[in-house]
Each structure stands twice: as C-alpha cells, then as structure tokens.
Amino acid sequence: MSKKPEQLAAVYAASTPQEAREHYAEWAGDYDEGFAAREDYQLPTLTARAFVASGGQGPVLDVGAGTGLCGAVLSGLGVGPIDAVDISAEMLDQAMRKDVYRDSILADLNEGIPAPRESYAGIVSSGTFTHGHVGPDALSALLRVARHGAQFTLSVNSVHFTEMGFDEVFRKLAEDQIENLVLSEVPIYGDLALGEHKDDTAIIVQFEKS
Template sequence: MSSTTTSTAQTSTPSLPTEQNPYLARAYATTSLSSTRALYDEWATKYDSDLPATEYQAPTLAADAIASIIGSSLPTSTILDAGCGTGLVGALLAGRGAKTIDGVDLSPGMLDVARKTGAYTELNECDLSQPMTQSDESYDVIVCVGTLTRAHVGPEVLSEFVRVVKKGGLMVATVLGDIWVSGGYKARVDELREGGRVDVLSCETIGYRVKAGLGAKLVVMRRCE
C-alpha cells in the first residue's frame, strides 16, 4: 500500500468512511513524503496482521487477474510490483508460479518485510510520485495494488507504467473508488486509451476493504504494440 506521497489532485475529495484502524486513518491524511514513509515504516510489522480484519480483497483479485490472463507464461514473465508494501501481491504471484518479481516501495520498513517472503528477485526504494528510474520496456507485467489511493500516488504514474512495460505487456492496478474520477485516474486511463497507447481489457468495481465499505476499480490494461 505504500511507496507513496501526497497527490494534490486528490485533496478536495469527500471524506472516506471512518477507519477503525489508526494507521489507515493516518494513511489517508498524510501530507508529506517524510510523514508517509514514517507511517509505513512504523506500520510494517503489523500491516499483514491488521488487514485481514478489513477483508482486504485487492491483492488476491489482482493476482488472480494476472494469472488468468497470462496463464502458462507466468513463470517466464518479468513482473514489477509497484508499491509492493509487505509483499502481499508478490507472494501470491510466486505461489501461482511467477519466478521473476521485482518490487519497489517508498518504505524501507515495508521492503524489509517483503524481503522475508522470498518472492522477490530484487527490492528497491522508490517514490512513485516521481518519474521511475526503470528503463523503457523493462517488464512484461506491472502490478500496482493499494497505492493509487487517497493522499498517495497520483494518476501520472499510469503513463510511467506504460513506458516501463514492454509492448504488448500487461498492467493491473487498483484505484480507490472515491477518487477514480475526482483524482483524475479515469481521465488518464481514457487519455491513454484514446491516444492508442493502451487497450483497456477490463475496468471492474471490486470490493476493496469490504468491512470499511470501500470499493475500488481494478483496471487491467495492455500496452499497444
């Protein structure tokens, strides 16, 4: 959920449902890179045990989407988990047969937990609100779960994903439903599609954290040749 900083496009969105978990409440209210990093560093060792209580569905649904689309190619595909957090998505993909998964995240504490999963080939610190350091056409698949949310990374990163994924490659991302339109994510996806840069394979509303009453968009795109 981390690898994030405040996106000014999202500051005017309505309040989300009240969060019982104090870390989640703080995550939606962060206003600086340093406070976001500090929050996730502090939360890292409790993160995986906290989220089941919220019925956090996004990692499983994203991993399922990737596995169903690329099928037998999963073991030979290079995957970037952008905003990997504690490695929930990477561990699920590794369990489905993925062999080469790199992860990036803002929080060193989160990366330390992700490292213990054994799912990742490489893990690096990264602020996804800035241009990514990865070379053009570096990965077959980019997955981003829990990071395109309130007070975190803005829609500009979607264009970076298109640059970094290979031609014909797959991008799977969740976007918190409350900011899908107001945060500019829908407009950016439409711009990429209308500009012939991506095909939108699906854009479904999913239960994100069910007990908090939050939904999200699960966006699946393929980079055009």
C-alpha cells in the same frame, strides 16, 4: 486492541511523500497481522488473480508492493520473476522476507522508477493508487518500464478514481498508448472487516501497453 484502523486513516490523510514514509515505517512490522488479517484485506488477492486470469506473465513489477501481499499471491500462482518497488524501506524489508521477490527498488513513483525502459512484461499494483498516495500522473513512470504488449493490472480506490480523474486519463491513454482497457469494481475488504472503510471498493484497471 489494534491501532491499525487509525493508522490507515493517517496514511489516507498523508499530504506529502515524507508523511507517507513515516506512517509506513511505523506500520510495517505488524501490517500483515495488525491490519491485513484483522480487516480481511482482499484487494491484493483479487488484483493478483485478475492479472493471472488476463494471461499476465513475468517478469513483473509489483508497484507499491508494501509488505508483499500481492507478490506472495502472484508467486503462489506461478508468476515470476517479480520485483518490488515501494516508497518505504521498512515495507520493502518485510516484503523481501517473504522470499518471493527477485529484487526490491526503493522509489517515489512521482519521481519515476530507477529501472531500464521496457524491463517488464507485467505491471501489477494493489492498494497504491488511493487516498494520500499517488495520482494518475504516476502512470507514465509505469508505462516507461513496461514492454510493448505488457499486461497491466492496477487497483484504484473508487473514490480516488473519481476525485483524481483517472477515468479521463485512461481514456486519453487509450487513444495511442494502451489498448484492451477493462474496468471492474471489487470490494477491498472481505466479510470479516470491521473498520471504518470496510465497505470501500476499488476499480481494477486492466490494459496492455500498445
């Protein structure tokens, strides 16, 4: 029997970046089969398709890329080049094996992204803005590496969105840093999901950098 629902709970409960790293290091090897496949994890696909539907183009930074589920969908839809950034070296190792990324960047989003300013025409993130992970303060690091007019498509766990005040942060950003803000609620998991969080939803946030 898979231990991965418990692993998800542990990740959600993480209170420090180091705790997150430790949990993801343990989870990386069978994340795709032991969690994503068994829990019918749809969010990476929905996020990638939303990015493409909005006209998003490369070069793209996949933020919190994990094992590369979102990047693989992006690549399959003809988007590229794609770079991956994640806090977990083990997750990035799995992502790079999919052969869809140009480069990988090991970084804690709370401390910034070691990439030049205005490097990317697109920023995509699926499953990173959630419990035990980063809050809205990390958005400044994403905006720094995005070009003017860059398309953003970010998923935010719906409960996390409310608890961490994302709505107010996006409203403030819309005053002078972003435009064409659109929010859409989507299911995180498909009909086959059985875990405790099977009915969870996320807000897909789309906008352009002014």
